[in-house]
């Protein structure tokens with residue numbers, strides 16, 4: 001279970017040129033998120049749908065034929081144009097393609113932390 005401190009963001013730095021966001025948490029842990037990761041994991045209903053469709057296709061096996069359109073950008077293209085606080089529990093990005101419906105709660109972001117320590121805890 002996440003503690004209150006571990007899902008409280010103390011400092012958030014969005015670095016456009018480097019295309020990373022850094023969060024310093026209440027428990028002193030630091031998470032570094034590449035924009036590509038954040039864009040790919042966008043928690044909005046639209047992107048969720050896209051990911052589910054893709055996963056279903058992969059499960060069925062056989063030929064996968066897909067035309068990628070819509071909000072999912074290729075790696076290396078995701079760029080944040082704006083970031084806003086949503087209440088006390090989340091932040092919201094505006095991406096350079098205009099997509100801005102994803103609300104990233106701190107709990108979600110903490111669970112997404114790509115550092116080896118957190119990744120290790122998730123896989124056991």
Ligand SMILES: [Zn+2]
Nearest residue numbers: 042044047102
């Ligand atoms: Zn989205």
Ligand SMILES: [Zn+2]
Nearest residue numbers: 031113115118
């Ligand atoms: Zn971590």
